[in-house]
Amino acid sequence: MSAVSSNTQGAQPALLSIDNIYLLIGFVVLFLVVKTLQDKNHPKRLTTALFWMLFGNVFLFGDLSIALLGETITYQWVGVSVLLIAALAGLGLVSMGTYNMPKEDELERHSQSIGNKLFIPAVLIPIITVICTLFLGGLNIGGVFLFDQNHLTLASLTLACGGALLVAWKFTSGSPVQALGESRRLVDSIGWAAILPQMLAMLGGVFIVANTGTAIQDIVTLFISPDNRFMLVVLYCVGMALFTMIMGNAFAAFPVMTAGIAVPFLIHGHGASPAPLVAIGMYSGYCGTLMTPMAANFNIVPAALLDLKDKYQVIKVQIPTAIALLIVNIFLMYGVIFND
């Protein structure tokens, strides 16, 4: 129980160590950058490539830079990269490129000839991950672990992706290199949103440095007794839902509400167990996502796509399920997080 930060200094040596996984991600992103540069018809070729290169650099050179130049300088250049990434996305300079996806009839032909085997590689990823995490975690050869002991799930996932890629190769005859190239289509369609979780984690970190959680904590104690477990659970779940409705995004609400309410009052105050607490807390936020026009791409865009007269009708249909699940979440959380 000693590893607090995600740095692995002093960790046991491992083949799939977190540093190696970051390098791998860095190479994947670098490959996408090269592919983007080769895409001559890309409307924002250079800026999109720059965006992903700034991102990939952090994975490729981050740990090396810490070893050679020290933490301060490394963190500062990464900080500058973050500002540039935000600026490129903010100015709308990151976009989709061009991809030669086969025609509908060719896709249909492939799907007919390969059949349901197409699902196997996708299903293998979670299966292999869970098996490795639960049963093969401690595997080591001559003192070198196969999986990073501090990041067991991620190391298992990496192995699972490799395995699935090989199985997919066997079934589809599409090689891993081709698969990497094809993944540019998905990465670009996710676009800047791919980096949003990391940015929000960063904002959460800044909030911690700025003691934002303490400020929320002070406000909470004005209204609720910190001894009242049930009201704290209600406050956290309903707070997640309401804050998500305002922001339109549960990811953005999560660090603030969790640092302000869940960590100080429930985890430190009442010894609540963290895994169910955050899992159910995030789902309470999702209940909010179902009820807000701020989550436009889920609630408003479909109304337009489906040509509905009332653009809030999707939200109206979702509200009963969302409220029922919020109530379920509150009682579920109250029932499972306390160990005494």
Place this chain on the structure above:
Amino acid sequence: MSELNLLPLTGILVVVLGFAFRFNPLLVVTVAGLITGWAVDLNFAELLATFGEKFMNSRQLASFLLILPVIAILERYGLQNRAKNWIANIKGATTARILSVYFVVRESSAALGLLSLAGQAQTVRPLLAPMALGAAANAHGELPKEVKDMISAHSAACDNIAVFFGEDIFIAFGAVLLMDAFLKENGIAGIEPLHIGLWAIPTAIAALIVHLFRLARLEAKICNKIAELKSTSANYNKSIDSEETA
């Protein structure tokens, strides 16, 4: 009692306003970070280093990138077509039954990380809504606009609810990794993404039960709505507009 210091909350205000005015979220989040740092008197170099440190320490959030090649190559060989055919072959289809099967398939595939297999634009608009409408039209004849809208809205809701409450079971999904990174950043050790994913299962099952229960009652609701429209409005046929396809 120490005095209430609200300055650290300025960042939250920026986030709320930024999202409300639809600025790019990456920009909003970064500006919120800058303003929070400024509000609590961090100097710029220090703030920049804080940005960099937190960004570096949350790199595990990007590990979903490793899955995309697998999904991409499967899509290149017709994964989405396969999924479509599978749903299209459901026998004895009624509106509620089609939506229920879609819900179950969508939630379980989301739990396996197959988020891009379906979606509002990919499957709801071209596939699910037309099938749900078609089944209702088979049973009731031409449908009035209000009933059509109700069924279409239910199709969209099905996709949202199923994917939201399925996706957090998948340990490499952004939300799970974000929670994991958050706990580590706050000094709470010994939690693996797998634990968080497992604790998403009870709510996922609750979502399944609650929503399937509502869908089971949808068929009766459609009948009632049509009967009600027929009795109250003399020009029932007027509200039936001609079949329109885009």
